[in-house]
Each structure stands twice: as structure tokens, then as C-alpha cells.
Amino acid sequence: MKKLIQKLTETFSPSGYETxxxxxxxxxxxxxxGEIRVDALGNLIAHKVSKSKSGLKxxxxxxxxxxxxxxxxxxxxxxxxxxxxxxxRPAALTGGRVRFMDGTPGVINSDRLTDLTxxxxxxxxxxxxxxxxxxxxxxxxxxxCAFERPFLDLGNRMIAKSMDDRIGCAVMIETLRNLKTxxxxxxxxxxxxxxxxxxxxxxxxxGVDPDLGxxxxxxxxxxxxxxxxxxxxxGKGPAVKVKDGGMLADPRxxxxxxRTAEKAKIPYQREVLEGGTTDAxxxxxxxxxxxxxxxSVPTRYxxxxxxxxxxxxxxxxxxLLVALLSAPVDL
Amino acid sequence: xxxxxxxxxxxxxxxxNACAVSGDEGEVRKIVLEELKxxxEDVRVDALGNVLVTRAxxxxKRLKVMLSAHMDEVGFMLVTDDGEGLFRFETVGGIDIRQLxxxxxxxxxxxxxxxxxxxxxxxxxxxxxxxxxxxxxxxxDIGPGGGKVKPGDRATFATRFQRNGPVLIAKAFxxxxxxxxxxxxxKNAPANIxxxxxxxxxEEIGMRGAKVAxxxxxxxxxxxxxxxxxxxLPGWDDEENDSFNTKLGLGPAIYxxxxxxxxxxxxxxxxSETAQAExxxxxFRQPGGGGTDAGAIHKAxxxxxxxxxxxxxxxxxxxxxxxxxxxxxxxxxLLHAALRRLTPELLASERG
Numbered sequence: 115m116k117k118l119i120q121k122l123t124e125t126f127s128p129s130g131y132e133t134x135x136x137x138x139x140x141x142x143x144x145x146x147x148g149e150i151r152v153d154a155l156g157n158l159i160a161h162k163v164s165k166s167k168s169g170l171k172x173x174x175x176x177x178x179x180x181x182x183x184x185x186x187x188x189x190x191x192x193x194x195x196x197x198x199x200x201x202x203r204p205a206a207l208t209g210g211r212v213r214f215m216d217g218t219p220g221v222i223n224s225d226r227l228t229d230l231t232x233x234x235x236x237x238x239x240x241x242x243x244x245x246x247x248x249x250x251x252x253x254x255x256x257x258x259c260a261f262e263r264p265f266l267d268l269g270n271r272m273i274a275k276s277m278d279d280r281i282g283c284a285v286m287i288e289t290l291r292n293l294k295t296x297x298x299x300x301x302x303x304x305x306x307x308x309x310x311x312x313x314x315x316x317x318x319x320x321g322v323d324p325d326l327g328x329x330x331x332x333x334x335x336x337x338x339x340x341x342x343x344x345x346x347x348x349g350k351g352p353a354v355k356v357k358d359g360g361m362l363a364d365p366r367x368x369x370x371x372x373r374t375a376e377k378a379k380i381p382y383q384r385e386v387l388e389g390g391t392t393d394a395x396x397x398x399x400x401x402x403x404x405x406x407x408x409x410s411v412p413t414r415y416x417x418x419x420x421x422x423x424x425x426x427x428x429x430x431x432x433x434l435l436v437a438l439l440s441a442p443v444d445l
Numbered sequence: 446x447x448x449x450x451x452x453x454x455x456x457x458x459x460x461x462n463a464c465a466v467s468g469d470e471g472e473v474r475k476i477v478l479e480e481l482k483x484x485x486e487d488v489r490v491d492a493l494g495n496v497l498v499t500r501a502x503x504x505x506k507r508l509k510v511m512l513s514a515h516m517d518e519v520g521f522m523l524v525t526d527d528g529e530g531l532f533r534f535e536t537v538g539g540i541d542i543r544q545l546x547x548x549x550x551x552x553x554x555x556x557x558x559x560x561x562x563x564x565x566x567x568x569x570x571x572x573x574x575x576x577x578x579x580x581x582x583x584x585x586d587i588g589p590g591g592g593k594v595k596p597g598d599r600a601t602f603a604t605r606f607q608r609n610g611p612v613l614i615a616k617a618f619x620x621x622x623x624x625x626x627x628x629x630x631x632k633n634a635p636a637n638i639x640x641x642x643x644x645x646x647x648e649e650i651g652m653r654g655a656k657v658a659x660x661x662x663x664x665x666x667x668x669x670x671x672x673x674x675x676x677x678l679p680g681w682d683d684e685e686n687d688s689f690n691t692k693l694g695l696g697p698a699i700y701x702x703x704x705x706x707x708x709x710x711x712x713x714x715x716x717s718e719t720a721q722a723e724x725x726x727x728x729f730r731q732p733g734g735g736g737t738d739a740g741a742i743h744k745a746x747x748x749x750x751x752x753x754x755x756x757x758x759x760x761x762x763x764x765x766x767x768x769x770x771x772x773x774x775x776x777x778x779l780l781h782a783a784l785r786r787l788t789p790e791l792l793a794s795e796r797g
Contacts, residue, residue: 317748
């Protein structure tokens with residue numbers, strides 16, 4: 115599975131430009147799913163039909179996109195000003211490297227700061243691709259790039275850019291691989307444009323029209339020095355979302371997830387995330403409303419170029435998702 | 446081929462001088478319905494007040510193409526009658542309060558004249574002149590006995606349309622330039638597509654009309670026609686202006702990304718290729734904040750590949766904006782050419 119995670123996290127696909135990651139995932143799931151299609155907004159939808167009549171139509175959503183940067187202006191000396199795609203934190207930018215979709219690499223730095231105790235604003239940052247004038251700069255206005263950082267395997271821990279949410283994609287792919295039978299009609303949806311406002315999930319949820327929705331995404335942790343007050347920690351198992359900044363998970367789904375984890379003896383943690391949200395929010399309010407929840411992979415340093423997950427949490431997330439989908443659901 | 450002559454300029458003048466603050470678009474809607482007579486078989490007004498027009502094409506395998514332009518403009522709503530013709534008011538849509546004192550306005554369906562009063566300089570102190578005047582302290586003054594005006598009435602800037610050669614000056618270029626352009630496209634609809642035109646309401650307060658219009662039309666793709674700020678004046682300190690958004694005179698502004706929409710890359714490509722093939726100048730709006738009806742349309746139902754094209758104009762959302770005749774002409778030419786060149790293969794191609 116680590117090979118898969120490396121492949122997924124080392125692919126460049128910021129919001130709106132998911133073609134590359136879509137192709138990688140399509141290749142992985144081709145032998146595993148029935149019908150596979152891409153919808154109008156680029157969501158990759160794998161459909162697994164069920165022969166059982168007692169099952170539900172379940173939508174799983176993991177987003178393919180990652181946060182990125184988009185060029186807004188090339189100045190006369192070839193420096194690139196940019197805007198963020200998704201929640202970019204300026205503190206995580208300076209000195210970092212990026213790669214544009216055509217392969218052009220660059221480094222981020224900023225205007226000289228008069229007060230070194232302050233972080234630069236996004237407007238003060240620029241990308242240097244080694245150009246010396248607007249003319250010889252290979253980047254045009256509107257071109258997008260993503261962080262460049264190699265995947266690191268630390269044994270029980272893994273570090274990479276875009277764990278958010280390639281780790282969710284990896285969990286979904288492995289679930290497809292390990293799921294022997296299911297009474298349900300399953301839609302594995304690898305969504306687009308989550309980081310800019312759950313846009314792909316909004317339209318794919320309308321299209322799929324599920325009975326039940328689950329997103330598979332990352333969540334923050336409270337286990338770092340002077341970190342946020344949050345119960346979730348690395349290594350204590352997948353997190354069952356109770357609430358986040360945009361959604362109250364359906365209590366029946368929370369109970370179903372916890373019951374299933376306990377029965378299968380899979381460690382789990384209850385998650386209350388104060389800010390941020392996931393695709394499940396969009397699924398929940400699609401059409402006439404859908405019972406929705408989220409399986410979260412605890413992740414440190416979310417939205418930085420080095421996001422860290424626990425290998426056992428990832429494996430247990432797959433186990434939990436397989437267990438959830440293998441049996442009938444009685445909400 | 447649609448062109449811009451005296452008739453179109455007259456129509457733009459009429460549209461800019463009309464008052465249609467969000468939620469009260471009747472005056473512009475009336476002009477739109479009048480203009481559409483004899484040009485489309487199916488014209489209707491939906492529950493929210495959008496004008497929805499269908500012009501079916503005649504070829505085989507036609508794309509259903511939604512074009513959208515919002516009829517509403519930013520303005521004011523009177524909220525409290527303080528007596529003696531003085532009214533407390535709220536802004537409708539994005540308006541910078543600093544620009545309001547001393548502006549003439551028109552109120553209600555009868556265009557009753559009023560002013561947002563400003564205290565004369567003789568009676569202010571140096572300290573007062575350094576401060577921004579809060580909205581609470583401003584009133585719309587129609588004068589004692591100034592006529593029938595009541596809380597709930599809308600008001601907008603009283604600026605009248607003017608043309609000086611290539612220069613156009615008016616209020617509400619955002620988005621009467623889009624409305625007039627879309628009217629010409631409906632009148633000259635190419636036959637290779639089914640053209641679904643939406644003249645929408647309530648864009649300035651959250652794309653509310655476009656949301657329901659897109660649900661009704663359920664199109665294959667959408668192009669939004671709007672007007673966007675040009676902040677292209679040179680920097681006072683001679684530093685390079687790197688946040689101009691768009692520039693006057695460089696042609697229609699194609700959107701790659703704004704605050705609400707990441708344009709479909711295939712449509713951006715289609716517009717750029719059309720411009721290149723037809724020799725039409727275009728510019729890319731600097732990616733960043735802001736938004737158009739596309740923000741609602743692309744998320745309708747199962748999703749709609751969308752892009753926006755705007756006419757650049759200086760001093761948007763203020764009492765007086767400046768636009769360039771050629772930018773408008775080139776916007777119309779670009780959109781018409783892009784529609785003519787549309788085929789279903791475009792959406793079958795890689796997103797890129």
C-alpha cells in the first residue's frame with residue numbers, strides 16, 4: 115500500500131486540474147470496479163453493482179485534488195505573483211518548492227520583510243523559476259503548480275505533500291481491492307475541487323443520488339507540542355467524525371461506524387473538528403438530504419508540504435471501511 | 446454576424462440609465478422582453494424573475510449552451526423614514542461606503558431624485574475630514590415634500606450614460622454591458638447550438654437567479670457574460686502594477702479562476718483558440734477573488750462545465766464607470782465566433 119500512497123502523493127493535481135491524478139487512480143481501480151466514468155466536473159465515479167435487494171445505494175467520496183497556487187502576474191524580471199487554490203498558509207510557503215503542470219520547477223520566497231518576526235502575506239510572496247524577464251519566463255498567467263516534496267517512509271509514520279486527501283483515495287482504492295462481497299450498490303467517487311469548496315462532491319452527489327454518504331478524508335490532531343485542543347492523535351486508529359466546522363454527522367451513522375469498529379476489534383477515535391469540513395457536508399445537503407458521515411485519517415500538519423499520517427491508522431481505516439461495506443446497514 | 450452600431454449604443458444607453466437594483470429588476474426586464482420580441486420562440490419569466498430564452502438551432506447533435514448575463518445592479522434600499530424627506534438606507538451588493546457622500550441618486554420606479562448628503566467643507570473640522578463617514582451617519586435626502594417614497598424602495602446612482610468617441614461613461618456597466626451583448630447574441634444565434642439565454646436576477650447578492658436558471662435549463666455547458674473591473678492605472682510610486690485585474694483596451698477578459706469558479710479548461714482553451722483564429726484581442730483576467738453567475742451555474746445538478754467572459758471597465762460598482770467601445774465590440778465578436786465553432790467533440794476532449 116505504501117507504493118500506492120507514494121504514487122498518489124507524488125502526482126501533481128491541484129483543484130480544477132485533476133486529470134493527472136484521475137488517470138493514476140483510474141488505472142488502479144480499472145480491474146476492481148464495474149462501470150467507471152468521469153462526470154462534467156471531472157469527478158471519477160466507479161460503480162460496483164450489487165445483486166442483493168436489501169442493500170443501500172452508498173456513495174463514498176475521497177477528493178483527488180490538492181491545494182495549489184495559480185500565477186496571477188509575471189513581472190518584468192520574470193518573478194511570478196500568485197493566488198492560492200484552497201487553504202494556503204503563507205507560513206508554510208517560504209523556501210518551499212513547487213512544480214507547474216508542464217514540469218517547470220520553482221522556489222517560493224518573498225519581498226524583503228522589514229519586520230522579521232512576521233510571516234509574509236500571500237501578496238508579498240512570489241515564485242522564482244529562474245527566469246530573468248517576463249519574456250523568458252515559461253509560466254503564463256493562470257498556470258497552476260503544487261508543492262514539490264518527495265514521499266518519506268518512516269516505518270510506522272509516513273510524510274508527504276497532499277496526504278490531504280490522497281490518503282483517503284488510497285484507503286478507498288485498497289477497500290475496493292479487499293472488499294470481497296457487499297450487499298450494497300456502491301459508488302466510489304474520487305471528487306474534484308474539494309479544497310475550493312466541495313464543488314465536485316456537490317455535483318456528483320446530485321448525480322449519484324445516494325441513500326447514504328461517507329467521505330474519506332484527513333482530520334487534524336491535537337498531539338503535537340502546544341497543539342490544538344483536540345482528542346484525535348496519530349496511531350490511535352481511524353477517526354469517526356461526530357462534527358466538524360460544516361457538518362453534524364448523522365448520529366445513526368456515527369453509531370453504525372462505532373458498532374462496526376468495536377465488533378471487528380478495530381481501534382477508533384471519536385472526532386470533533388472545530389474548523390474545516392469535508393465532502394460529506396455537500397453530500398448531506400444534496401437533493402432532498404442524505405444521511406452522511408466521515409471516516410477520517412488523523413493527519414498532522416495538514417495543508418503544509420509535509421503532512422504526516424500513521425501507517426497503522428491507514429491500514430485500520432481500510433479494515434473499518436471494508437467491514438462497514440461488507441454487511442447490511444440498519445440505521 | 447452581430448455588429449455594434451447606433452442602435453446597439455442606444456440600447457446600451459437605455460439599459461444603463463434604467464434602475465434595477467437586485468430584487469427589483471423589472472425595468473431592465475421590460476427592456477429585455479421588448480427587445481426579444483420576434484427573435485425567439487420561447488421566452489418566459491421564471492419564479493424569481495429571470496428571463497429565460499430558448500433559441501433552438503437546426504443542425505444535428507447540438508450542444509445545449511447556456512449564456513447568462515445578470516440584469517441587476519448594486520444600489521441601495523431605503524430602510525427608515527426619518528421625516529422631512531430624509532431616509533436611512535442600506536447598501537445592496539458590494540459598495541464602498543467611502544464613495545457615497547455627495548452622490549445624486551434616483552429612487553423607486555418613478556426615478557425620484559435625491560442626494561446622499563455630504564456636509565460642506567466650511568462646516569467640517571480637519572479631524573472630521575480624515576475620517577470615513579459610516580453608513581449610519583449617511584441619509585438619502587429627497588427634500589421636504591419630495592414625493593411618495595417609502596422604506597423598501599430601491600435607489601441607485603443617478604449618473605446618465607455618455608459617449609465620447611471610443612469612451613463610454615455610465616453607471617451599471619456591470620452588467621448592462623453583459624445584457625446588451627447577450628441580447629445581440631440571441632438576435633444573431635448561430636444554428637449549430639441550442640442557445641439557452643438567461644437574463645438573471647440577484648447576482649450581486651449571491652448569484653441567486655443563476656442558481657435556479659441553471660437548474661431549469663440543465664445545459665451541457667455555460668458561458669457567463671459579465672463586466673469586470675480594470676484597475677489598470679499606473680502606480681503612484683512608479684512600482685509595477687501587478688494587481689490590475691484587467692486592462693482597458695486589451696479586449697474581453699477570459700476567466701481562468703475567480704473566488705467561486707475554476708473555469709473548465711476546455712472552454713478556456715476554446716475561447717483562446719477562437720480569439721487566435723479570428724484575430725480578436727483577448728486578455729486573461731488575473732486569477733483571484735470575485736465571481737460571476739458561473740459560481741452557481743457550474744454547481745447546478747450534476748455539474749456544468751462553465752467559463753466567464755467579461756468586458757473590462759474602470760471604477761466598477763461606483764457612481765461612474767468608464768468602458769471602451771472596442772472592448773465591448775470584441776467581446777461580442779469573440780462570443781459569437783466561439784459559439785459558431787462549438788461542437789460536441791469539445792466536451793469529449795481531455796480536460797487538461
